[in-house]
Amino acid sequence: MPSTAARLAVAAAMVVSTSVLAVQRPPRAPALGPDSPEPVIRAFYRAVLSGDAVAFHKVIVLDPLADKFLPRDPPSPEKTHEVAMESMDFSMRQTQPFRARGSQVGVDASGHYPVGTTTRYLANFPRSLTVITVVRKADGWKVDLRWWEALMMLTEDGPPPGSPEYAVKMLTAALVRLERDEARKVIVPDGKLDVLFAGAPSAPEPSDQMISLVGEMPLVEIGPGEFVQMPSGTIVEGVNDPVKKVLVGLYGPHELPFVVQKVGAEWRVAVEPYFAVIEW
Numbered sequence: 001m002p003s004t005a006a007r008l009a010v011a012a013a014m015v016v017s018t019s020v021l022a023v024q025r026p027p028r029a030p031a032l033g034p035d036s037p038e039p040v041i042r043a044f045y046r047a048v049l050s051g052d053a054v055a056f057h058k059v060i061v062l063d064p065l066a067d068k069f070l071p072r073d074p075p076s077p078e079k080t081h082e083v084a085m086e087s088m089d090f091s092m093r094q095t096q097p098f099r100a101r102g103s104q105v106g107v108d109a110s111g112h113y114p115v116g117t118t119t120r121y122l123a124n125f126p127r128s129l130t131v132i133t134v135v136r137k138a139d140g141w142k143v144d145l146r147w148w149e150a151l152m153m154l155t156e157d158g159p160p161p162g163s164p165e166y167a168v169k170m171l172t173a174a175l176v177r178l179e180r181d182e183a184r185k186v187i188v189p190d191g192k193l194d195v196l197f198a199g200a201p202s203a204p205e206p207s208d209q210m211i212s213l214v215g216e217m218p219l220v221e222i223g224p225g226e227f228v229q230m231p232s233g234t235i236v237e238g239v240n241d242p243v244k245k246v247l248v249g250l251y252g253p254h255e256l257p258f259v260v261q262k263v264g265a266e267w268r269v270a271v272e273p274y275f276a277v278i279e280w
Contacts, residue, residue: 033107034107034111034112035111035112035113035136035141037119037121037134037136037141038092038121040059040134040140040141040142040143041121041123041132041134041141041143042087043055043058043087044056044059044060044132044143045083045087045090045123045125046083046084046087047059048070049071049083049087050074050075050079050080050084051071051073051080053070056069056070059141059142060142060143060144060145061135061137061142061144061145063145063146065145065149066145068149068152069145086125090123090124090125091124092122092123092124092125093121094119094120094121094122095120095122095253096118096120097119098113098117098118099118099227100113100116100117101116101227101235102227102228102229102235102236102237103229103235105117112136113136115136115137115138116136117135117136118133118134118144119133119134120132120133120134120253120255121134129253131147131250131253133146133147146220147218147250148218150218150219150220151216151218154216154218158215159219162265162266162267163267164221164245164247164260164267165219165247166267167186167260167267167269168219168247168258168260168269169215170182170185170186171183171186171187171258171269172217172249172251172256172274172278173211173214174186175196175197175200175274175275175278176204176210176213176214176278177204177211178197178200178201178203178204180193183196183197186267186268186269187268187269187270188261188268188269188271189268191268191270191271192271193271195272195273196271196272196273196274197275198273198275198276199275199276200275201275201279201280205280210280213251213252214251217249217250217251217256218249218250219247219248219249219258220247220248220249221238221245221247221248222246222247222248223239223240224237224238224239224240225237225238226238226246228246228248228255228257229257230272231257231272231273231274231276231277232272232273232276236257243261244259244260244261244262245259245260246260247260251277251278254277254278255277256274256278258270258272
């Protein structure tokens with residue numbers, strides 16, 4: 001059976017590939033601000049790696065699949081102590097601003113962020129860079145495991161053809177390869193390629209690392225009451241609609257949101273200036 005660290009890093013963790021490491025600054029421990037999520041993130045890693053189910057459930061959003069990330073067998077007391085010590089000072093840095101209803105926010109008069117505020121961090125514990133998503137609930141910060149679950153569900157074959165996720169992956173691959181004709185096949189009929197490819201590099205990234213990130217990108221559908229800021233700056237709310245979906249992917253440490261809609265029998269992706277986010 002894989003070690004606890006391996007289960008976290010391979011089966012669930014948002015491990016950032018070497019292509020991202022090449023362009024990312026090493027994470028560093030930020031100064032704690034008012035209502036910082038950092039203590040909860042440290043408690044989360046400590047709980048999941050030590051197999052402390054009670055502590056684990058206190059720091060996550062209620063989730064029926066959450067226990068899949070706990071080890072089947074608890075680690076030894078020595079290992080548990082090692083995890084506790086290491087969790088106190090591993091480095092992390094924020095990769096997204098604090099946002100509520102899609103817009104950047106600060107703390108209120110009481111020193112707390114609004115309920116529903118979200119952000120993400122890049123952490124290097126245990127010994128690998130992972131992306132962790134947190135959301136402010138009424139009783140404090142909680143870890144949102146949905147992107148870890150989406151990563152765990154990825155298969156070598158990718159999403160099924162004809163699905164919204166397939167259209168998103170096809171578009172992202174076309175963007176990375178700078179293939180305008182392929183992109184045209186999966187965008188909405190009135191989508192403008194000049195907008196889609198605004199700011200694109202003059203040549204594709206020479207290695208296969210960027211395209212590998214497409215296959216590794218987990219996608220989560222958000223619903224009503226959840227908001228995301230598109231690359232254009234437009235704020236979009238999730239929907240509950242059979243012919244429209246809002247999907248949020250993590251391309252390495254970067255958030256890539258997509259609005260997809262049914263056009264006839266096909267799912268098509270709304271155009272956004274994605275090269276404001278994708279870079280190499």
